[in-house]
Amino acid sequence: DTAVSQTPKYLVTQMGNDKSIKCEQNLGHDTMYWYKQDSKKFLKIMFSYNNKELIINETVPNRFSPKSPDKAHLNLHINSLELGDSAVYFCASSPKTVDDPTETQYFGPGTRLLVL
């Protein structure tokens, strides 16, 4: 029943490792997003995909690579993890179209990443 789901919920790993976070939405939306929420709760967009095509790519280290195998999934792969990558990562989706970007975004429960 969950509209936007993420796995895993918690991720604890060592510096230098590579990890992936998965996101799936069952809302039939065309657009999906990745956000990073830091320790001060500031939520900042990282990437956006529309129908498997990258449309927003903020200034994010190229160690972060999103992958969209189909429009219901948007995964985030992170190479060579650093201490500063520790944060909560949220996936979101919206029925947004290119002509109307104001459609509501629905967020997943978040993945809490801790890099040691």
Place this chain on the structure above:
Amino acid sequence: EDQVTQSPEALRLQEGESSSLNCSYTVSGLRGLFWYRQDPGKGPEFLFTLYSAGEEKEKERLKATLTKKESFLHITAPKPEDSATYLCAAINFGNEKLTFGTGTRLTIIP
């Protein structure tokens, strides 16, 4: 650059004590202003979208209003279950991304 500022950072109210949260935005050509609620350990939950100055929307004890420079989230006779962080976000015509404020952490004391 687009900027969204929320105040206060934290607010403690007695149950039943009404108040307002502020969101001021500097966005060139506002296309939409959003309010979300975020509970600890969860993702933001959509509350309202406002599109033009003068617009108001209501849901239970919450009412959101919009002017040309800011939005207010009025909470009337709040209950402890209204305790959460309230996030404001804006999107402009030239950009397709939501810019979020840092939120107001609201605590309602029984």
